[in-house]
Every structure is written in structure tokens, then in C-alpha cells.
Amino acid sequence: MLTPPILHTGRLILRPFNLEDASDVQRLAGERDIAANTAVIPHPYEDGIAEEWIRSHKISCENGTALNLAITLKDNHDSQETILIGAISISIDLKEKIGELGFWIGKPYWNKGYCTEAAKEVLTYGLNNIKLKSIHAFHFGRNPASGRVLQKIGMQHEDSFPNAIEKWGKKEDLIKYNIQSNVINSWYNIIYDKFLWLQLL
Numbered sequence: 001m002l003t004p005p006i007l008h009t010g011r012l013i014l015r016p017f018n019l020e021d022a023s024d025v026q027r028l029a030g031e032r033d034i035a036a037n038t039a040v041i042p043h044p045y046e047d048g049i050a051e052e053w054i055r056s057h058k059i060s061c062e063n064g065t066a067l068n069l070a071i072t073l074k075d076n077h078d079s080q081e082t083i084l085i086g087a088i089s090i091s092i093d094l095k096e097k098i099g100e101l102g103f104w105i106g107k108p109y110w111n112k113g114y115c116t117e118a119a120k121e122v123l124t125y126g127l128n129n130i131k132l133k134s135i136h137a138f139h140f141g142r143n144p145a146s147g148r149v150l151q152k153i154g155m156q157h158e159d160s161f162p163n164a165i166e167k168w169g170k171k172e173d174l175i176k177y178n179i180q181s182n183v184i185n186s187w188y189n190i191i192y193d194k195f196l197w198l199q200l201l
């Protein structure tokens, strides 16, 4: 059983989806360039798909197999409402304690660092709170922006799989990135040690 958290970063709130998000999900995930770069998002994004997907989150949380969070912008001109800009998930192999990270950001919000900001937070949550041993992610070879996000959050390139998957009638290369929990914990230890040293000076 997973309890979906509400996570805050400098500019974002990551929170569970609710059915009121469905029309925004359909509009943003419905862009061809989102589906084109992911393995599972359908195109066209028909009516009802977003609702069905959002309803499925409760079940995957209950059986502990996935955590899906809405990526929302905090700053909405003083309004209490947040703006939905994307989605981020960790799918979990319960037996092995391994996670797989997935994400998309709506096109109007690309290249502003939002995905990196969200992914850093979710990665840390997955390793420290869900206690996953490692988290990996795949991206298509022709999608360097996704690879760049994975590098920026500290993942290491692990493997490349040429022609591993068929997407819209074309074979695609898959690139795999990974991070182990002991890596992130050793970063914390280094930062903590530096902090202690600074206090002693």
C-alpha cells in the first residue's frame, strides 16, 4: 500500500491527480509530441482515457505497484489554484524493490527545468521514503531531452538496446539510465560531512 505524498519544490507542487484534472491531461498529453516519445500514451487521446487513467491510480497505490503524481505550478497569479503542467510516476517491482521512473511535461512548459525539478524530488522520495534499492528509466534514442533530464538528476547511463521496441510501425532504440540507493545516500553523507565541517570552522 502506498500513500501518495504531496511534495513541494521551489516552483512546483507534486500531488495526486483527481478527476478534475482530466481535461488538462487530455489537452496536454494529447499533443502528438508527447505520445511520440513515450511507450504507452495513446494518440489520439480519446475522451474518457484521462478519467480511466486517473481512476487507475487508486488501485495501483493500494497494491503498491505505482505512484503517479501531477506536476503543478505553484505560481498562479496569487490564486490558490495550481496549474497542471505534467505527470511523473514510479512503477514498482515490489519483490525486487526496484522502481521505474516515467514523466511527461506539456509542450508549452518544455525546457524550463520543470521536469528535472520534479524528477529530482520524486527520485529522492522513491529511494528514501519508499526505500527502493534502485530506480531506472528508459528513453527513446531519438529523445535526448529525456536523457538529459535523467543525467541532471544524477542517474548513470547503464545500457542501450538498439531496435528494442516498435512504436507506430518503426523500431526504436531504448536507452537505460539507473541509480542505486547507496549512491544517493553517499551524496547525503558527503553533504552532511561538509555541513559538520563548516560548523566546526
Ligand SMILES: CC(C)(COP(=O)(O)OP(=O)(O)OC[C@H]1O[C@@H](n2cnc3c(N)ncnc32)[C@H](O)[C@@H]1OP(=O)(O)O)[C@@H](O)C(=O)NCCC(=O)NCCS
Residues within 6 Å of the ligand: 033, 034, 035, 037, 038, 102, 103, 104, 105, 106, 109, 110, 111, 112, 113, 114, 115, 116, 117, 138, 139, 140, 143, 144, 145, 146, 148, 149
Ligand atoms: C522529456 C521532457 C519530459 C523534458 O521536460 P522539460 O521540463 O522540458 O525538461 P527540463 O527543462 O528539466 O530539461 C530538459 C533538458 O533537455 C535539453 N534538451 C531539450 N531538447 C534537446 C535536444 N533536442 N537535444 C539535447 N538536449 C535537449 C534541455 O536543454 C535541457 O537541458 P539543460 O538544462 O542542460 O539545458 C519533455 O520534453 C517531454 O514531456 N517530452 C515528451 C514526453 C517524454 O519524452 N517523456 C519521457 C519519456 S522517457
